[in-house]
Amino acid sequence: MEERRTRTPRWAMAIDLDRCTGCEACVVACHAENNLPLSTPEEAAKGRAVHWIRVDRYWEGEFPDIRLKYMPVLCQHCEHAPCEPVCPVYATYHTADGLNAQVYNRCIGTRYCANNCPYSVRFFNFFEPVWPAPLSLGLNPDVAIRPGGVMEKCTFCVQRIKRARREASLEGRPLRDGDVQPACAQSCPAEAIVFGDLADPDSEVSRRAGSARSTRLLEDLGTEPKVFYLSRLSSR
Amino acid sequence: MDRTADSTPVLGPERVARREQIFADLLGPLESVGRRWVLAATVSAAFVAWAAFAWAWQLLHGIGVAGIRRPVFWGFYIVNFVFWIGISHAGTLISAILRLTGATWRKPVTRAAEAITVFALMIGAMFPIIHLGQAWKFYWLIPYPNERLIWPNFRSPLLWDVTAIFTYLSASFLYLYLPLIPDLALLAGRSHGLRRRLYCLLSLGWRGSSREWHALEHAMKLMAAVILAVAVSVHTVVSWDFAMAITPTWHSTIFGPYFVAGAIFSGIAALVIVMAALRRFLGFHNYLLPVHFDNLGKLLLLMSLVWTYFTVAEYLTIWYGKQPAEYVILQERVYGSYAPYFWAMVALNFVLPFLLLGIRRWRTIGSVTLCGFTVLAGMWIERYLIVVSTLSRPRLASAWGSYSPSWVEISITAGTFAGIVLLYLVFSKLFPVIAVWEYEDVSGRPL
Amino acid sequence: MDRRDFFRLVGTTSGGIVTGACGRRSREILPLLVPEREIVLGEEQWRPAVCQQCCAGCGIIVRLMEGERIVETPQGKARERIAVVKKIEGNPLDPVSGGRLCARGQAAVQSLYHPDRLRQPMRRTGRRGEARFEPVSWEEAIAGAAALIEKAAADPARILWLGPPLAGTRSFTVAAFLTALGAPAASTIGLGDFTVEREAAELAFGWRGLPVYEIQDADVVLSIGADFLGGWISPVFYSRRFGQMRQGRPGRRGRLIHAESRFSLTAGAADEWLPVRPGGEQALALALGHVLAAEKLVRDEPAVRRLLESFAAADFEAAVELAGLPSSRTARVARALAGAERAVVLAGASIVQTNSLEAVVTANLLNWLLGAVGRAGGVLPPPEPPDPALEHTRPRFDNFLSRLEAAQLVLLDGVNPAYALPSSVPLLEKAPAVVSFTPFLDDSAVYADWILPDHAWLEKESVLVPPVSPMPAMNGSAALVQPLHGTRPLEQILVELAKRLDKNIEADSAGRAFERAFALRKPAGEWETAAEFRDFCLRQGGWWESAGPQMPAKAPPEPPPFTPAEFTGDPAEFPLHFLPYPSVQFGEGSGAHLPWLQQLPDPVSSAMWGLPVEVDTGTARRLGLATGDIVRVVSPQGAIEAPVYVNPAGLPGVVAMACGQGHSHYTRYASGRGANPLALAAPAVSRGCGVFAFGATRVRLEKTGRRGGLIQFSFMDREPAIERR
Numbered sequence A: 001m002e003e004r005r006t007r008t009p010r011w012a013m014a015i016d017l018d019r020c021t022g023c024e025a026c027v028v029a030c031h032a033e034n035n036l037p038l039s040t041p042e043e044a045a046k047g048r049a050v051h052w053i054r055v056d057r058y059w060e061g062e063f064p065d066i067r068l069k070y071m072p073v074l075c076q077h078c079e080h081a082p083c084e085p086v087c088p089v090y091a092t093y094h095t096a097d098g099l100n101a102q103v104y105n106r107c108i109g110t111r112y113c114a115n116n117c118p119y120s121v122r123f124f125n126f127f128e129p130v131w132p133a134p135l136s137l138g139l140n141p142d143v144a145i146r147p148g149g150v151m152e153k154c155t156f157c158v159q160r161i162k163r164a165r166r167e168a169s170l171e172g173r174p175l176r177d178g179d180v181q182p183a184c185a186q187s188c189p190a191e192a193i194v195f196g197d198l199a200d201p202d203s204e205v206s207r208r209a210g211s212a213r214s215t216r217l218l219e220d221l222g223t224e225p226k227v228f229y230l231s232r233l234s235s236r
Numbered sequence B: 001m002d003r004t005a006d007s008t009p010v011l012g013p014e015r016v017a018r019r020e021q022i023f024a025d026l027l028g029p030l031e032s033v034g035r036r037w038v039l040a041a042t043v044s045a046a047f048v049a050w051a052a053f054a055w056a057w058q059l060l061h062g063i064g065v066a067g068i069r070r071p072v073f074w075g076f077y078i079v080n081f082v083f084w085i086g087i088s089h090a091g092t093l094i095s096a097i098l099r100l101t102g103a104t105w106r107k108p109v110t111r112a113a114e115a116i117t118v119f120a121l122m123i124g125a126m127f128p129i130i131h132l133g134q135a136w137k138f139y140w141l142i143p144y145p146n147e148r149l150i151w152p153n154f155r156s157p158l159l160w161d162v163t164a165i166f167t168y169l170s171a172s173f174l175y176l177y178l179p180l181i182p183d184l185a186l187l188a189g190r191s192h193g194l195r196r197r198l199y200c201l202l203s204l205g206w207r208g209s210s211r212e213w214h215a216l217e218h219a220m221k222l223m224a225a226v227i228l229a230v231a232v233s234v235h236t237v238v239s240w241d242f243a244m245a246i247t248p249t250w251h252s253t254i255f256g257p258y259f260v261a262g263a264i265f266s267g268i269a270a271l272v273i274v275m276a277a278l279r280r281f282l283g284f285h286n287y288l289l290p291v292h293f294d295n296l297g298k299l300l301l302l303m304s305l306v307w308t309y310f311t312v313a314e315y316l317t318i319w320y321g322k323q324p325a326e327y328v329i330l331q332e333r334v335y336g337s338y339a340p341y342f343w344a345m346v347a348l349n350f351v352l353p354f355l356l357l358g359i360r361r362w363r364t365i366g367s368v369t370l371c372g373f374t375v376l377a378g379m380w381i382e383r384y385l386i387v388v389s390t391l392s393r394p395r396l397a398s399a400w401g402s403y404s405p406s407w408v409e410i411s412i413t414a415g416t417f418a419g420i421v422l423l424y425l426v427f428s429k430l431f432p433v434i435a436v437w438e439y440e441d442v443s444g445r446p447l
Numbered sequence C: 001m002d003r004r005d006f007f008r009l010v011g012t013t014s015g016g017i018v019t020g021a022c023g024r025r026s027r028e029i030l031p032l033l034v035p036e037r038e039i040v041l042g043e044e045q046w047r048p049a050v051c052q053q054c055c056a057g058c059g060i061i062v063r064l065m066e067g068e069r070i071v072e073t074p075q076g077k078a079r080e081r082i083a084v085v086k087k088i089e090g091n092p093l094d095p096v097s098g099g100r101l102c103a104r105g106q107a108a109v110q111s112l113y114h115p116d117r118l119r120q121p122m123r124r125t126g127r128r129g130e131a132r133f134e135p136v137s138w139e140e141a142i143a144g145a146a147a148l149i150e151k152a153a154a155d156p157a158r159i160l161w162l163g164p165p166l167a168g169t170r171s172f173t174v175a176a177f178l179t180a181l182g183a184p185a186a187s188t189i190g191l192g193d194f195t196v197e198r199e200a201a202e203l204a205f206g207w208r209g210l211p212v213y214e215i216q217d218a219d220v221v222l223s224i225g226a227d228f229l230g231g232w233i234s235p236v237f238y239s240r241r242f243g244q245m246r247q248g249r250p251g252r253r254g255r256l257i258h259a260e261s262r263f264s265l266t267a268g269a270a271d272e273w274l275p276v277r278p279g280g281e282q283a284l285a286l287a288l289g290h291v292l293a294a295e296k297l298v299r300d301e302p303a304v305r306r307l308l309e310s311f312a313a314a315d316f317e318a319a320v321e322l323a324g325l326p327s328s329r330t331a332r333v334a335r336a337l338a339g340a341e342r343a344v345v346l347a348g349a350s351i352v353q354t355n356s357l358e359a360v361v362t363a364n365l366l367n368w369l370l371g372a373v374g375r376a377g378g379v380l381p382p383p384e385p386p387d388p389a390l391e392h393t394r395p396r397f398d399n400f401l402s403r404l405e406a407a408q409l410v411l412l413d414g415v416n417p418a419y420a421l422p423s424s425v426p427l428l429e430k431a432p433a434v435v436s437f438t439p440f441l442d443d444s445a446v447y448a449d450w451i452l453p454d455h456a457w458l459e460k461e462s463v464l465v466p467p468v469s470p471m472p473a474m475n476g477s478a479a480l481v482q483p484l485h486g487t488r489p490l491e492q493i494l495v496e497l498a499k500r501l502d503k504n505i506e507a508d509s510a511g512r513a514f515e516r517a518f519a520l521r522k523p524a525g526e527w528e529t530a531a532e533f534r535d536f537c538l539r540q541g542g543w544w545e546s547a548g549p550q551m552p553a554k555a556p557p558e559p560p561p562f563t564p565a566e567f568t569g570d571p572a573e574f575p576l577h578f579l580p581y582p583s584v585q586f587g588e589g590s591g592a593h594l595p596w597l598q599q600l601p602d603p604v605s606s607a608m609w610g611l612p613v614e615v616d617t618g619t620a621r622r623l624g625l626a627t628g629d630i631v632r633v634v635s636p637q638g639a640i641e642a643p644v645y646v647n648p649a650g651l652p653g654v655v656a657m658a659c660g661q662g663h664s665h666y667t668r669y670a671s672g673r674g675a676n677p678l679a680l681a682a683p684a685v686s687r688g689c690g691v692f693a694f695g696a697t698r699v700r701l702e703k704t705g706r707r708g709g710l711i712q713f714s715f716m717d718r719e720p721a722i723e724r725r
């Protein structure tokens, strides 16, 4: 047990924008894995649709020399997360392995954290979620259903991290690179998303994070995000 | 004024008559209930009841019945919170300044002001609770000892808020209560039945001995000093709910003093309105004199200028610096979708007060009262702009959004305005709104 | 059997793929239907299957865990523990999905547990299309449907079976049923069949089936007309290859040039987008071929000499004019293709025009000039079908409208002609008999006399042959979970119907399909018997042969003569082109019943729960339209109303609209939502193959003066620019 504890992982993600096609498979994968509340047209029209990962799209240039810049944005699991200190009840906090965690049954719904997240990745349960039967059969038992009135956001699929750790420990081996795959990374058809341990210099994510194309979103704020974007190249 | 109980001055008939006149003027409103009072109380109670229904509706169906959404996670409730906490500065701060500086014209104003403080705070402090997604868990914000050893997060400005407001509410309650004691004792002697029992209880056995007076004076002076510090810090802390966040345009060092100035500004405005109402409806023409309005009008003008100065300083630096995240918000306010609010705010908080109060000829009771209303509206809009326009333009443009309040938020907001009227109406029937002892020796034997 | 055993077992047989899979993730893939007693609380089991949300046939693995359902017992309601599907992922062993999945595949769970799935057979009680049905017992339904079929069997040529263009156990059973009746083979309605591409492959390369473009090994890819990252044939397969091409080869980044009349997902991902005029694809291909030939950029080999001559003779200036592209740019693209070590032209018709066949053939012929035919990083022939018998039963497109017109009996199996081709509605209305097997009450099923709902596909066993794969492949498995409702598998329904008609047919099964494959392909491996092979395939979710012999290409033909596209609608009255296109979320419309897809922001307009009509900036300005205005789109065929999205990448004069909304009936999530762009399409066809040319209609826009109906996740589609002065 002890030797496996020698190194605390620092979970991180690298998203290669040169691969990303904007297909949004990752978005639905996250819904399927994490029991995200269903929206209704009325609520969606009010800006209350929940997508823990979204694909931002910005037009650049004018027709015909126009480009659409796609960027999947999820919680950046900031090392210095601005959402954390403002929570009055410690419902959002930092875990030892660097996740920005959200304790649903501790959250009282002040929504302060969401105001202070520069990436706008926090979503609020304005109502109790509903899954008309039998849709609820598809809910993932590894992930808590969030009640109305609490905040939620991407967890880096912490349930998958835990499962992988448990499986590794049952097999008496340390976690290997690639053992943990969040649902979004798993589904991405262009294989744009890589997840892993930044504390392991040999991991694929460390390699990609160190790439010359690697940047981080709103890096100047000093939030130390742990999602690395490998910029899209253009060759014409 | 001689307030020693043992020297019992023999009053001449003139003095007796004056005394009776004062008692009749100031205590008269406590003795009867007019049709106008009943009407006003019924209407405001209806509004309050409707607001209570709206809140119950929200608790039952979820906070989603309000208009808040992503990215505008804070809406009317927080606007109202800041607004009412601002109003609360009316009182205490003003009366404390005046008391400490020994301004004699403050006499008829102080209690009215102190009552505003307590009521506005009670209302203001409700809003963060109404605003919670899970309002029934509001007590988790309170650092009470529990077997689970779970404490709130003292790093969060919201915790500072809870602490500051709790302190302020206790202090301002005391500050209202202390100067009431001699009047309560007076009332105890002049009433019967249930009322008498109530006043006896509340007057804490006040007999008016010089030792008691001495202690009271001391306590009031002390409280005046304390309340000043608390009031300034409270609104600074409220401003830090915003300024501590890294949200563009909120994260500003000027917010502390800016909010305090705004609070005093709106506080005076509220006071002016209450005074005009008392003068009009309770017939305090002989106590609330034009000079009082003139002085408060000057104070209001001063605060308008201070507020304008801060506003210019704030906007100018953003405009000049043109940091994109901040600048888009400024654009949105000044020329964009929030421009009507912005320019209304400028007109109501600066242009109108500047003209009406700055030109001496125009500074009448009527115009001062009018300015009270414009400034209240202007300051409400200011808070709306700070909360809503900022949140609608987060850093990443893909998350931009908008906000419009629902009937629930509007009902609750309206209900709180009705609520303060109702509280005032009840207060005016239970306690003298102008401190009797400041005008007449109330400690002597019954007449 | 546990995970390691599974991979050890598989590992000895199909090495390469498995090593990749092993490193990825641990999971258990269990052999057979999970008996209830084997469901362990909190334990997950992963079992393979094949996705049937579109026609690509991706291999998937399905996470099963315990769940509960409420059952009626004599004592009242009771809870019963059942295995339920929790999550779907790609099968890492499958060469098509490679362990990945698209948005629609992910959402298949919701199709299984949809609240509005039909739960028992229904008989129509109202008028056709009125959607009034009463639930009936299976006995009644089988008897009722059999009576209709019996009557129609007197003239079997007029029995029309409409099904999805999927080859597999389902189509095999359907074929057996139709043969028993003496009815013609099953037909499909043209969407998802890629008839144009199939015909073009035959013409350009002499290949039967869909070519496999090796873009992952290419340095320059020019795609013409095919939104291969969006909705074209096999988006997961090609997206994986695209990722590999871009960043999968250290130091070597492939470049994508994409020519399409619409700014699709592929256009967005491309390094360069060529906004070719609608119908101008063939002209573009000709122009490129001309530059390659005239500038002698490609080697003059005897095999392609004739081709070179024909291309050299093409009128370059006229061609670029028709394509609507600057000649310098076109020439530059041709030179880029010629200059690359490995260049390939990927050709298709995501939006079919009347000249699409000629366009796809011409574009494919460029591969001959580039030496890309049959080479790595080029275009490879389709693998041999693993079981020709299955392939043979794939419902094909043949002009079904005329057959529908004459049909005595229409059998609807999972296709929705009333939506895809609204002109079929009157025909369905007057058809003497209509029977639907579709699990949902959709736009077409409301015209049925009887509905005999099929299971959800996750509840049945099936094998499918993916239309595109690098090797002979069959994806499939046994049934995953027990049926939730009182539905029956289509195969069983057909057997029962046949029995009623005194015919004896057998339902095909996944196991039998693999046993047949064993006999046919004689796979090299350690299997002694067909049963061993079958069990192995069912366990790993399919059978993928190591690449077999390549189908040779026949010598290139002459490029087809230049054929301009034709458009319906007088340009004076209908000045704009109209392009209805399959959406990423809903495909041609079949995904619209799933809430996850309804709330998925559209990749271009960010619209949720509705789709806008996309208008280019110039047209919008001219007509005074802004995003969110409601507009009437009028074609010679009809009119619809929809909110506008001003698309900064819209071609001037081209209006586009994604398909998916505008269902009259399709569950609570899609019924009556938005407008169906296909309702505007004139009945034009692609010459040479008869497929509906959905892009061949002209329209005009009429302002309504109203706003609303556009729900966007992000309304800002540009980052704000601050000018500093």
Ligand SMILES: Nc1nc2c(c(=O)[nH]1)N[C@H]1C(S)=C(S)[C@@H](COP(=O)(O)OP(=O)(O)OC[C@H]3O[C@@H](n4cnc5c(=O)[nH]c(N)nc54)[C@H](O)[C@@H]3O)O[C@H]1N2
Binding pocket: A105, A106, B140, B150, B151
């Ligand atoms: N099925 C099942 N049942 C069990 C157990 C089990 O293993 N399985 N374990 C048993 C055991 S050992 C225990 S200890 C109990 C635990 O049972 P509970 O004490 O009910 O424990 P929790 O569900 O963790 O949550 C308690 C509640 O505290 C709230 N909470 C969080 N922070 C605060 C706060 O600051 N103040 C207040 N007032 N509330 C707060 C949470 O929102 C939650 O609703 O469950 C017992 N029951």
Ligand SMILES: Nc1nc2c(c(=O)[nH]1)N[C@H]1C(S)=C(S)[C@@H](COP(=O)(O)OP(=O)(O)OC[C@H]3O[C@@H](n4cnc5c(=O)[nH]c(N)nc54)[C@H](O)[C@@H]3O)O[C@H]1N2
Binding pocket: none
């Ligand atoms: N994440 C998270 N962690 C938690 C909590 C939480 O809410 N969330 N809750 C905390 C709390 S309140 C508690 S009480 C602990 C509980 O933590 P544990 O005390 O670890 O409780 P159990 O998981 O119930 O495990 C008890 C073990 O005792 C075994 N056992 C059962 N009966 C007997 C018996 O008769 N004799 C013996 N020798 N063994 C027996 C069981 O098989 C099991 O292996 O978990 C704590 N940890």
Ligand code: SF4
Binding pocket: A019, A020, A021, A022, A023, A024, A025, A026, A027, A055, A072, A187, A188, A189, A190, A191, A192, A193
């Ligand atoms: S699934 Fe992959 S390619 Fe598709 S949008 Fe997400 S990150 Fe981009």
Ligand code: SF4
Binding pocket: A074, A075, A076, A077, A078, A081, A082, A083, A084, A100, A116, A117, A118, A119, A120, A121, A122, A153, A223
């Ligand atoms: S991205 Fe936002 S929610 Fe996530 S850790 Fe950073 S500040 Fe917190």
Ligand code: SF4
Binding pocket: A086, A087, A088, A089, A090, A091, A092, A106, A107, A108, A109, A110, A111, A112, A113, A114, A150, A151
């Ligand atoms: S919404 Fe919840 S997590 Fe966020 S700050 Fe408030 S209590 Fe904390």
Ligand code: SF4
Binding pocket: A029, A030, A031, A033, A034, A052, A053, A074, A075, A153, A154, A155, A156, A157, A182, A183, A184, A185
């Ligand atoms: S890491 Fe998991 S929770 Fe986060 S966006 Fe991806 S799938 Fe969703």
Ligand code: SF4
Binding pocket: C051, C052, C053, C054, C055, C056, C057, C058, C097, C101, C102, C103, C104, C105, C106, C234, C235, C236
């Ligand atoms: S492309 Fe998507 S919908 Fe089609 S089979 Fe593959 S996963 Fe399923």
